[in-house]
Amino acid sequence: MNSLISKIQLLLFAALFSAVSLAEAQVNLGQTDRWMKGALAAMERKDYQTANSIFRNLIESGLPLPDEMPYYFSETLFELGQYDNSSNFLNKYLELTGFKGENYEGAKDLQARLKAPLAAIESCELCDRRGYRYQTCFTCDGSKQIEQTCNYCKSKGIVGCSRCAASGMIKKVNVFNIVEFFECERCSGKGRLTCPECAGSGKEVSDCKTCSGSGKITSDSICDHKPHVHEGESVK
Template identity: 70%
Template sequence: MSFKLHRPLFLLSFILAFSHISLAQIGINLGQTDQWMKGAKAAIERSDYETANSIFRNLIDSGQQLPEEMPYLFAETLFQLKQYDNSSNFLNKYLELTGFKGDHYEGAQELQQKLQAPLKEIQECQLCDRRGYRFKTCFTCEGKRQIEQDCNYCKAKGVVGCSKCSGSGMITKMNIFKIVEYFECERCAGKGRLTCPVCEGSLKEVSSCKTCNGSGKLSSEDLCDHEEHEHIEVKTEATR
């Protein structure tokens, strides 16, 4: 016995089945997000901001839709961890998304006020980058901003071929009788080579350090306290 499956009914069944799977998956994702948010809030309540920070970052990395209040709570967490630049970024995102209608609008306004002083301190500090992380000495140039290396122009030979005589030491001229005559190259005195104009024969060249772009410093992972630290030399067996 055969029968025909009506096309509209078949399409409707397919759509419903697909929708069922999608809604189920969405339910799982929302459940996971809800658990993460509850865990982060509990961590904030007990002032465990490191744990809250870790949870929020896991939530961001998951690619799931973020709850509306998440940027604000993350901004508060980052403020407590003294990551003021990151805190400001997430706070601005919260206000951009919710405006004055957000549940945490008043708290966001207060946080903006609290951020003004530390952000100004970061901008004025010469010891840290614009995110508030302390500079460290460049490991390549050791803070000298420049490095000495083999001359690239002459390949550390100290001399280069004379361009006037093509390295032969001789140049040719045709006299009035159309006879080719050979003369010693005046530029290189017949040697066919010249002292390298870059290293001046030293075989070495000095150039800006590419690791730190000539600044002599790199950003570290340490938050800056905006105070000079006394450098204490640690003596080793080799330096004693």
């Protein structure tokens, strides 16, 4: 009897758990559906910035994503000039759905439209491979290198001679056990040497770490592939 009751309780618990899980799934799908409708409505009125924000919120939410979502997101990114990102999401859409996707024809059309802007990015020297325009590095101001105080000589430009302990003289004991002093050949008796790190300048020059010695960093502006001068950028 007790065994039968336990089985009934277990079945009831399983049924309750399934019902709760189903309800949660329906809530999640409902939220996903609302966001998708909002994004598509924004695209319809050509408000691609809003559509972009909604799609990104949907991605970051961890909710189930509709199969067609990557296609619509790639269209949105294309309209915003984010061609590299658009291509990435479009490729993911085609990878996931293949020719069976509802928007397969639209995806192939977008793929064709992406060829020209992607080629322009590839050949442009004013932007990175994602299409974001370069700007002058704010750390080195485009010089590619940073000048700082030499740590080796503490900006003095000279260091003590290690062979003679900065005395300028070398002490030797001859065969008669007599101590003799000779001028240090390494430092010519001066007891000091030009700093080998900064060559006596007291300054140390190294590649700028911010831009890795290139003199430029990527901005958050989409490149138009046209030379122009504005704050923080100079045409080379």
